[in-house]
Amino acid sequence: MDFFDTFLNWPVMVRVWPMLVRGIANTFALATATLIIGSIAGVLICLVRLYGPKPLRWLAxxxxxxxxxxxILVLLVLVYYALPFVGIRLNSFSAAVLSLSLVLSAFTAEVFRSGIQAIPKGQIEAAEALGLPFHVTVWKVILPQAIRIAIPPHTSNSVAIAKDTSLASVVAMPDLLKQATDAQALTANPSPLIAAAIMYLIVLLPAVRLVAVLERRFAKSDVR
Incomplete structure (x- = not known):
């Protein structure tokens, strides 16, 4: 067999295409759930970290x-295989979402902490002088500016966590990598893995370029 028959076997790719489509759909669902939950949780943890009572700050x-x-791989194994020993049983999708969201929320909290601390203190003091309640100050003054600062690094973290969804295959989550691995075993040919790699590139390359565009755009607005 030559290189193309081994790694780019078109009949094999066509044969396993339905499996790969199911895998990319599951990967998309996993990434979407993780990004939503992890981002919201990260912002809340950041606010607790900065403004909560001391014991809660230490916990954050x-x-x-x-x-x-x-x-992430260690966390996935602990959540999926260890939690049942304390009476908590999660299916592979829920375990993957929980594990990835825990990691993303931690990184999101740090990104937004940096964004909030970059805001001039005078703006927060002005809001306090105007008598704005704390929750209004956070919602109307702090978060809009922090989001603007945090968007580029948070987008970069989001791309990284979306790529790490491939690790969910270790807990039998039928994501794109798991489906490609099963397809490889079924066909005794590595072409499904190459097809999966191409699908990852098609999805993630635009996201990577988006990070660069956002960084340039916000750098220009800062100069102005």
Whole structure:
């Protein structure tokens, strides 16, 4: 067999195409759920980290440090295989969403903390002088500016976590990589893995370019 028959076997790719389509759909659902849950949780943890009572701040700091340090693969195994021993059983999709969201929320909290701390203190003091309630100050003054600062690094983290959804295959989540691996075993040919890699590139390359565009756009607005 030559290179094309081994790695770019078109009949094999066509044969396993339905499996890969199901896999990319599951990957998209997993990434979407993770980005929504992880982003919202990260912003809330960031606010607790900066403005909560001291005990809650310490807990938020510990949470951020632990889940930024833990490898996602280790966390996936712990959530899926260890939690049943304490009576918590999650299916593969829920375990993957929980694990990835925990990690993304920790990184999101740090990104938004940097964004909030970059806001001139005078603006917050002015809001307090006007008698604005704290929740209004957060919603109307702090978060809009912090989001603008945090969007480029948060987008970069989101792309990274979307790529890491491939790790969900270790808990039998039928994502794109798991379906491609099964297809490879079924056909005794690595072409499905190459097809999966191409599908990842098609989805993630535009997101990578989006990060660069956002960085340039916000850098220009800062100069102005």
């Amino acid at each position: 700091i510990a949470y951020i440090d632990v889940f930024r340090a833990l490898p």
